Amino acid sequence: MTVMQTTPxxxxxxxxxxxxxxxxxxxxxxxxGRDSYTISEVVAFTGLSAHTLRWYERIGLMSHIDRSHxxxxxxxxxxxxxxxxxxKLRLTGMPVADMVRYAELVREGENxxxxxxxxxxxxxxxxxxxxxxxxxxxxxxxRKIAFYAEAGHGHAAERAG
Numbered sequence: 256m257t258v259m260q261t262t263p264x265x266x267x268x269x270x271x272x273x274x275x276x277x278x279x280x281x282x283x284x285x286x287x288g289r290d291s292y293t294i295s296e297v298v299a300f301t302g303l304s305a306h307t308l309r310w311y312e313r314i315g316l317m318s319h320i321d322r323s324h325x326x327x328x329x330x331x332x333x334x335x336x337x338x339x340x341x342x343k344l345r346l347t348g349m350p351v352a353d354m355v356r357y358a359e360l361v362r363e364g365e366n367x368x369x370x371x372x373x374x375x376x377x378x379x380x381x382x383x384x385x386x387x388x389x390x391x392x393x394x395x396x397x398r399k400i401a402f403y404a405e406a407g408h409g410h411a412a413e414r415a416g
Contacts, residue, residue: 292331297335316341
């Protein structure tokens with residue numbers, strides 16, 4: 256999946272203080288004001304399927320998506336930003352229900368900052384726990400790899416001898 260900008264999010268109001276990722280976001284495919292994308296283009300940019308994009312809209316994970324005069328969805332740079340954030344939240348393992356709740360809180364405005372922060376702090380805790388589990392798993396793999404490397408050298412020496 257190509258990750259687009261994650262700040263500010265499509266449904267998120269521009270915050271008064273900096274609300275950004277630590278790394279500079281990649282440029283948008285088109286400049287603001289000329290940023291009307293079809294669902295096919297968004298599929299190509301994000302790696303998400305059209306079905307997933309429609310589902311995100313249906314469950315409330317995406318805010319209102321503009322439509323062309325013929326009724327086709329028209330996404331903009333803020334929508335791409337939001338999808339980038341949603342992609343990051345998905346990678347954390349955050350349940351879809353929590354992502355939808357986060358989107359609802361964003362739409363409710365600045366008075367929900369505390370609740371949004373609490374949701375992200377809980378997710379961060381879960382991510383740190385998963386990282387610890389992965390470190391333990393990596394240690395097991397490293398021990399097994401070392402064992403087989405050592406056993407393989409001994410076995411090869413026996414065959415050569």
